Amino acid sequence: TPVPSGRPTYSTMVDCCKGAYGGQVTGKCFSMLPSPPTISPTQDIGSALDVYYPDYTLAWPEGYCINTFPMPSGRPTYSTMLACCK
Numbered sequence: 001t002p003v004p005s006g007r008p009t010y011s012t013m014v015d016c017c018k019g020a021y022g023g024q025v026t027g028k029c030f031s032m033l034p035s036p037p038t039i040s041p042t043q044d045i046g047s048a049l050d051v052y053y054p055d056y057t058l059a060w061p062e063g064y065c066i067n068t069f070p071m072p073s074g075r076p077t078y079s080t081m082l083a084c085c086k
Contacts, residue, residue, distance in 0.1 A: 017030050022073035023074070052079075053066065053071055053075040054075060054076070054084060056072075064085065065081050065085055
């Protein structure tokens, strides 16, 4: 089957899951692999990350930065909350 025009292509299913579904909270893409990877060490949803990123779920006037796992793909990251907020 031809690939739809403009769609990215990946050499492996793992690369596709990382590139197209990296921020997927459910992990569905990775669960469909023949031998699904495990996360080691495991990190609980809602636990703190070592970086901060903007929370785009809020309107800009109410927005702030968070460090909650999992971080959505494509977000800029900052080493401190202050640096993120600037």
